[in-house]
Amino acid sequence: MHLILFIIFAGFCLAGAINLLLQTHPINSALSLIVVMSSLAVLYLLLGAEFLAIAQIIVYAGAVMVLFTFVVMLLNVGEEEKTHGSKAAKIIGFPAIVAAFSVLTTVILAIQNKLGGVKLSDGVTPMTELSTVLFRDMLLPFELTSVLILVAILGAVALARKEGHR
Amino acid sequence: MIPASWYLILSAVLFSLGVIGFLIKRSLITVFMSIELMLNAVNLSFVTFAHQWHSVKGQIFVFFVMMVAAAEAAVGLAIIIAIFRARATLNVDQVDLMKL
Amino acid sequence: MNTFAVNYGNLFSITIPETILEVVSLLVLVVDLGFLRKSTQPARMTAACVLGVIGSVLAGLWLLTHSGTASFAGDALVLNSLVAAAQIGILLLTALVLLLSFQAEFSRNPGEYVAIVLLATTGMMLVAAARDLLVIFVALELLSLSLYVLAAFAKSSALSSEAALKYYLFGGMSAALMLFGFSYLYGLTGTTNLNGIAVSLASQGLSPLVVVAMVLVAAGLGFKVAAVPFHLWAPDTYQGAPAPVAALIASGSKVASFAVLVAVTGSLIPAASASRGATWIVLLVWMAGASILLGNLAALAQTSVRRLLAYSAIAHAGYMLLGIAANTPQSGAAVFYYALTYALTTVGAFGVIAVVERNMGSDRFDAFAGLSRRNPLLAASMLIFLLSLAGIPPLVGFWAKFNLFAAVLRAPGVGAWGLGMVIFALAASAVSLYYYLQVLKRVYVVPAMTDEPMAVSALEQLVLLVIALLVALLGIFPSALSGWIPLG
Numbered sequence: 143m144h145l146i147l148f149i150i151f152a153g154f155c156l157a158g159a160i161n162l163l164l165q166t167h168p169i170n171s172a173l174s175l176i177v178v179m180s181s182l183a184v185l186y187l188l189l190g191a192e193f194l195a196i197a198q199i200i201v202y203a204g205a206v207m208v209l210f211t212f213v214v215m216l217l218n219v220g221e222e223e224k225t226h227g228s229k230a231a232k233i234i235g236f237p238a239i240v241a242a243f244s245v246l247t248t249v250i251l252a253i254q255n256k257l258g259g260v261k262l263s264d265g266v267t268p269m270t271e272l273s274t275v276l277f278r279d280m281l282l283p284f285e286l287t288s289v290l291i292l293v294a295i296l297g298a299v300a301l302a303r304k305e306g307h308r
Numbered sequence: 309m310i311p312a313s314w315y316l317i318l319s320a321v322l323f324s325l326g327v328i329g330f331l332i333k334r335s336l337i338t339v340f341m342s343i344e345l346m347l348n349a350v351n352l353s354f355v356t357f358a359h360q361w362h363s364v365k366g367q368i369f370v371f372f373v374m375m376v377a378a379a380e381a382a383v384g385l386a387i388i389i390a391i392f393r394a395r396a397t398l399n400v401d402q403v404d405l406m407k408l
Numbered sequence: 409m410n411t412f413a414v415n416y417g418n419l420f421s422i423t424i425p426e427t428i429l430e431v432v433s434l435l436v437l438v439v440d441l442g443f444l445r446k447s448t449q450p451a452r453m454t455a456a457c458v459l460g461v462i463g464s465v466l467a468g469l470w471l472l473t474h475s476g477t478a479s480f481a482g483d484a485l486v487l488n489s490l491v492a493a494a495q496i497g498i499l500l501l502t503a504l505v506l507l508l509s510f511q512a513e514f515s516r517n518p519g520e521y522v523a524i525v526l527l528a529t530t531g532m533m534l535v536a537a538a539r540d541l542l543v544i545f546v547a548l549e550l551l552s553l554s555l556y557v558l559a560a561f562a563k564s565s566a567l568s569s570e571a572a573l574k575y576y577l578f579g580g581m582s583a584a585l586m587l588f589g590f591s592y593l594y595g596l597t598g599t600t601n602l603n604g605i606a607v608s609l610a611s612q613g614l615s616p617l618v619v620v621a622m623v624l625v626a627a628g629l630g631f632k633v634a635a636v637p638f639h640l641w642a643p644d645t646y647q648g649a650p651a652p653v654a655a656l657i658a659s660g661s662k663v664a665s666f667a668v669l670v671a672v673t674g675s676l677i678p679a680a681s682a683s684r685g686a687t688w689i690v691l692l693v694w695m696a697g698a699s700i701l702l703g704n705l706a707a708l709a710q711t712s713v714r715r716l717l718a719y720s721a722i723a724h725a726g727y728m729l730l731g732i733a734a735n736t737p738q739s740g741a742a743v744f745y746y747a748l749t750y751a752l753t754t755v756g757a758f759g760v761i762a763v764v765e766r767n768m769g770s771d772r773f774d775a776f777a778g779l780s781r782r783n784p785l786l787a788a789s790m791l792i793f794l795l796s797l798a799g800i801p802p803l804v805g806f807w808a809k810f811n812l813f814a815a816v817l818r819a820p821g822v823g824a825w826g827l828g829m830v831i832f833a834l835a836a837s838a839v840s841l842y843y844y845l846q847v848l849k850r851v852y853v854v855p856a857m858t859d860e861p862m863a864v865s866a867l868e869q870l871v872l873l874v875i876a877l878l879v880a881l882l883g884i885f886p887s888a889l890s891g892w893i894p895l896g
Contacts, residue, residue, distance in 0.1 A: 148310050152318050159325040159345060168337040175341050178322070182348055185315070189359045191367050194351075194374075201374045206344065206381045213385045214337055217392050222335040223399050235331045243324040249616040250316045257316070257360060259309040267364055275364050276371065281414050282423075282484060283546045286534065287375050289430060290550045293527050294379035296437075297557030300520040301386035304393075305563050316595075323588060330581055339577065346584035350591050357595035366594055369542055373587060376549045380583075383553050384576055387560050390569040403570050406644045 144262045147188060154181035166222040168214045172207055179203045190266045315356040322349035336391070336398045340384050347377045412480045422480045422487065425467035425495065426530040432463030433526035440519025449518070453510060456522035460506045463526060468499040483603050484540035490744055493892035494536040494667045497748040501660045501755055502529045505652050507871045508759045511766065514562035514650040521561055525656065528554030532664035541590045541600040544668055548632065551664060552579050555657055559649040571648025575657075578631060578641040586628020592621035602675035609676070619687050622676060626691045629672065632665035633725045634718075636698035643706075646718035647771075651762035654714065658721055658758065659751035666728055666747045670740045673732050692733035693825060697832065699726030704836045707843045713761055713771045716843060717754065720797060723840060724750055730829055731812045734819035741893045742815040746808040748889075749882060750797070753805060756875035757793040760786055763864045763872075776847060778856020785869060786862060787851050789876040794844040796879045799837050804882040809837065811895050 158177035165171045179202040186195040213219075250257075276284065322345060329342030351370045358366025392398060412418040420427060436459045444452045471492055478487040502525060515521045531550035538544045556579065560572030594600055596617060597608035609618065630638040646654050676688045703723030710716040724746075731743040761771050763786060768775035780787035796805035813830045816822060882888055 144310055148314065152314075155318065155322060156325075159322055162338070162341060162345065163325065163329050163332065168335055168341075171333075171338045171341055175344065178345065179348060182352060185318075185352065186355050189315070189355050191355050191358070191370075194355060194367055194370050197371065197374055198351075201378055202344075202348070206378050209381055209385055210337065210341065213388060217389070217398065219335065219337060219398055222333070222338065232331065236328070239324050239327050239331075243320060245616075246320045246620060247317055249620055250313050250320065253615060253617060254311055254313040257312040259311050260315065260356075260359060261309050264359065267358075267367060272364050272367060276368055279414055279481065280368055280542070281416070281419055282481060283372055283542050285419065286543070286546045286550060287372060289527055289530065290376065290546065290553060291379050293524055293550065293554050293557065294382045296520050296524055297553065298382045298386040300515075300517045300524075301383075301557060301560055301563070302389045303517075305516055323584075326584070327581075330577075336573070340580075343577075343580040343584060346581075347587070350584060350587045353588065353591040354594065357591060357598075360595070361598040363598060365542075365598075365600055366591075369545075369590075369594065369600065372542060372546055376546065379553060380549070380580060383556055384580070387556065387569060387572050387576055390560050390563060391573055393563075394566040394569050403573060405567055405570055406647055 144188065144260075147184070151181040151184045151188075154178075155185070168219050168222070169211060172210045172214060175210075176203050176207050179207070188262065189260060190264055192266050193269055193272055312356055312360050316353055319349045319353040319356070322346075322352065334400050336388055336400060336403075339400060340381070340388070343384075344377060344381065347373060410476070410478045411482075412478060414481045418480060422478060422485065423534075424474075425470050425499070426533055428467040428470065429463055429526045429530045429533075432459060432466075433523040435463075436460060436522045436526070437519050440522075444519075449513070449516065453512065453515075453518040453521075456518045457506045457510050460522040460526055461503050464499045464503040464506070464529065468496050468503070471496050471499070481540075483601055484543050485534070485537050486539045487537060489892050489894075490741065491537045491667070493748070493889070494663055494744060495533045496892075497751065498529060498532045498536065498660045498663055501663070501751055502526070502656070504752075504755050504759075504871060504875065505656045505659070508655065508755070508762060508868060509652040510867055511865050512650065512652055512762070514565070514568070516563075517561075521558070524554050524557055528558065528656070529660065532660045535664040536667035538668065539602045539671055541593065541602070541605075544672075545587065545590065548665075548668070549583065551661060552583065552632075555653070555661060558653040558656065559645060561653065562650045565648070565650075567648035568650060571645045575641050575645045575649075578638070582628045582631030582638060585624050586631075589621045589624025589626075589628060592617055592624070596621065602671060606675040614687070622688050622691060625672065625676075626688075626695065629665065629669050630695055633662060633669065633728070634699075634722050635695045635725045635729055636702045636722060637695075639699065639702075639722045639725075642722060643715045643718040646721070647712060647714045651758055651765060655755045655758035655762075658717070658754045662721070662725070663744075663747045663751050666732070666743055669729075669732055670743060673735055674740075677735050689733045689735070692729050693829060696726045696729035696733065697829065699723060699729065700833055700836045701726075704839050704843075707840065710843070711773050713773065713776065713847055714758075716847065717757060717761075720840060720843070721754070723836065724797075727809065727812060727833055727837075730816050730833060734816040734822055734826065736815065736819045738895060739812070739815035739819055741895050742808075742811040745889065745893050745895060746812050748893075749804045749808045749879070752875060753793050753796045753879055756789060756872055756879065757797070759868065759872045759875070760790045760793070763862060763868060767862050773847065773850045774857075776850040777854040778859075779851040779862065781859065782856055783862040783864060785873060786864060789872045790851055791848060792876040792879055794848055796883070798841045798844045800841075802880075802883045804879050804886070807883060807886040815895075 326346035
């Protein structure tokens, strides 16, 4: 059961991510990213993080991606133009990424036994435990995030506002 | 039972795809989406480790990454709007007044 | 050391300077958007900047009078004399940047501008004090997001939004890399606390995953300090961002990033394991060498003073990375000293650039021609700043380099690479003198196109003279800061 769920949703993740790269219209890329994010939410559930699964749907798929699609439509962005881009990025970039990825995979497979496995019966992190840590031990980062969001609000309004007339 | 390493490898694949998108996509909005994809890959790896350590610290970290990513997306899209007003293009290669 | 458990009372008492800044930034918004909407643009800018300067001075005074060591939330936030020195330095730099912003005409939203500068400053102060991956991440993001926004603030200039875009793209990418590294560090140790990570790593030997995590973290932090190969954003951002913002990016943000790099290095190089320490040191030394080489060589080819300062900033980051790689308390202190004095000098240089740009509309070498005849005081300040950056005695830049390289050579276990890299860095500093002199040649030798005096406000003139005086006095009395920064 676990294996089937993992394979299905990991497959959705990969398909969505690859489709994001292949599509030329930003709106299609945005929709594929939503597929990736929603399937990740299911994987979080398999890992016992039910709160994060819901937050993933609400924050990422709900808020962030709506913002993206909104901007795509606001600016009426069309198909991606085929400019050749930076040659150096492709010549050095691709082998570098493939090399980095294979190193990473070997490293992870090498410590596979130490990492152990994931069972569906492992149980779900209780919300009470999560919220206790979040609102008690993590007070400083929590308050800091509120300042960060204030900056984002101020910045987004100041940058996106039309200048000229008041 | 599924080895935890499978989740980590999936996260590594998603991260690499994000980096590739960052390099090859020519539309600014899609480049931003690639960054979001990388952050999602990071989150998956945090959740897996949190599960293996039976500690909620990793899940809390993911929660903060989500909040920061949302704020970052808002700022990034505001910058995109500013660019579009000044330049009327969203092609990475045409935002090149200064030589790199 | 006082340890504080987590609750709102303790959080407030340990972050009073940051709280002061936040309250003042909200006050700036209320005053600017509530009472001054109908006023003229310069009046609003003046009011906002005055409030901002008052706020940072108050926060600085609080820090000056309440020194001591403290630790909050199990070492998530640590206060000691070095951190206090960095925080006071950051507040001083912010105040100077705001003082130099009075004449700035780039923004029609002065309230938002000053408020975001102050919030960025709280981010820098917390970055300097943070000793937990989560706090480091959130504080760094607070700092970065504010700077992205500020870089785009000159909306009438196409360069400004392009500068912000490049800063944002590379910043977002490197933040993701750093987070990926953080996730592996967490996976290996089960904790996000730097002390806990150090203890746990010391007990488990060098696994390949640790090396991967280190490379990723080095990429993220290397971006913040603009070290090669993560420097690509620096020249464009320095050139396109509004002058006061570029000054802030080049000064306060650098001080905070080097502070966190020192802290992270301390936890990734535990004394017990030389081999793992070596990996991190090798990474830092390679980044340092590449930065020194590329920064100095590329600076030779520049004709824009801002881009020249950007490449020289990359080279200076290389020198400081050497000090971090040496990893002794003395070299850490020397890095703080270098970062603070370098930041002070850079703010001064950007102040002069801002004046020249306002008069000439460009920061090319030609715009500086004959500055000594058009405004001798301004030219003298520029002379002091650039010679200090080049490391000419008796200015403070000389002592910063001297202390840094001496600390690297004295560090145990640096061996051959220490000596070799210091000789290389000294040779590179000699090269750097050439391009600084190229600017000074325009200022003092090349005749001006016009003889009309360079218009500069009394305040700017005064602030720049004070910075120049500080740079000179700190050079003549090099032990003036030893109360905070024990160079040993």
